[in-house]
Amino acid sequence: MIQTYASYSDVRLYTLLQGGAREKEVAFSELYRRHSSRIFLYCRYILGETDNTRDVFQETWLRLLQSAEQRREVQNVPAYLLRISRNLCLDVQQASGRRVFLPLDELQLPAEEPAVRVGELETLIETALETLTEEYREAFVLQTYNGLSYKEIAEIIEEPVSTVRNRVVRAKSKLRAVLAPFLLEANASR
């Protein structure tokens, strides 16, 4: 008779957040297990590795709990989490009043082109992300790190699909241009 909540849908787990303390904790843990990575990646790549990232990440989940307590009906839990997280990130960015992307000439990439392994390439990509504007970076992160389709991204950021498509494609083209020497090297070493 014993079974875990792993087989429950997101919406069912969200509903259980309105229940008793024990049920609530278990449901929250399961939702956290499923979606914490994508929320973490979004916060990290939008805000960088700062205290704000931790605060926004935690506040996102606390607001999910509040929504459940207020009996708000949510049909798409991961999309709802991303919306909360996105709004919080925008608040932080507007409050800080700083631009969070770097010009290419300030980008610190290796001067030479050593043999690059895939594991190292991931660090290079993260660094190169800082050259993207906020909106390009957001589209790129949602598409690649969160695995959303163009249409899903368009619904979250409330922009046309064509806009999303262009942002993603241009962001990728730009990253690929920046990382071209390393990608060529990595391809050659495979």
Add this chain to the structure above:
Amino acid sequence: MNNEYQFSASELIHLFVDGEADIAQQALLFSLLAIDAGLQEQFRSAVLMQQTIAQVRASAVPPEHYTAGLFAKAGFTAAQPSATWLAGISTTAKNVVLSLFSAVVGACIATLLLFPYIDKATPGPRASMADTALHQQLSDSSTTETYAPTPAGQSTISGGTAPIRQADRPGGTARIYSQYNATPTANRASASLSPIELPTPTTSENLTQKRPDTPMDEEAIHASIDEETPIAQTDADAANKPVEILADTPLDNAMAENQTENAPETPIASITTAPIAQQQIAAIDRSRPQRIAPAQMPAVEQLPMVTLYLKNIQALRWYPVRDIPASTIEENLMFGGLYHLSREHAVGAEVGRELLPLYSFTDSSQIRMNILLWAGGVYQYQPEELAIANTIEPFVRIGLGGTGAGPMGKAMLGIRLQTSNVLSAALGVESSTLVYRRGTKLNTTGKLGFTVSIEAKL
């Protein structure tokens, strides 16, 4: 996909890697790859970048102090390790409750089906009943019909071959039911009910669709390139199109000109021609993304707190009488309210009137129809996973309360049809079982009915 837009070769690569290219675009890309070694290198780079990010995504875990801090702020004592254990306890408890619920529903239905057998097995009280206070209450306020057993074979509803007592409902038409044969059939006596199957939770489905990280068979693509096979054969129109190779334009030119995404598109440069020296991207002043107010989020709706309903029951079967007398709507009308604890669980109360057959307290050989006032508490379970398109919602409702004659239990199986955000209609089958005392003997009576309800969500 916008077919009017002319994508550059580099853009087509990303559209393809993202799984967003249509068949014609795929065919065009493959034909370009077949003749352009530089593009093939770009393709491999794009795939490598995608694979690298996919590895990051798969291995990403929030730092432990993020998780610990969050659970502390949320007031949870434990994180994931104990979740499984707690889930087992909680689910087991829930299953026990649902099993008890099944037993109650099953008992109600079994009581109804087996009632004639029980009644036959205890014939004594019929011949030795005296008037009681309860009888007075029933006969004064709610008796409507008179029943009397007659020799088998006579008509069951008549103007009367053997009318024992006229109906005493004020203004009512006296309908005399002349025969009640309480002898159970063998089938009825041996009838048994199988346990009710409770719904099991559906498999988890993330509403956000995930696509493959690399939506292509790279080897197959390369093989097709090597063989110079016209892949565009898969699309006749595409195959007939002349291959147009767009001239690459430096990527950053377009961005430096501060073009918007919806402006006429400038093909993006391939990495083989992109001048990295044009590093003016930081000077681009783009408007920041706009915050979306939670109120504008389409996925968020308010859960109704209270549902009021008006319900009518039309009998399909009675116990202990077999024949169904005609009844008016107001004789079987109930009003109820439900408070929603969650989307699936609700509790509330119900009051109304219901027509039920009871033995006469002055003449134990007679069965009389009585309109009984009923009031009680109800519990409703509406399994979310069985709902169809949020418009058809099956539900189960049980009630326990009292009447002037004795305690009564109800079990209802229904389907709700959502006609709007406020109003809905529900159809269902309901069984009612009443326990009442005649002297020292306990008797049961009940009916199985078809219900029609109108509900309003507040």
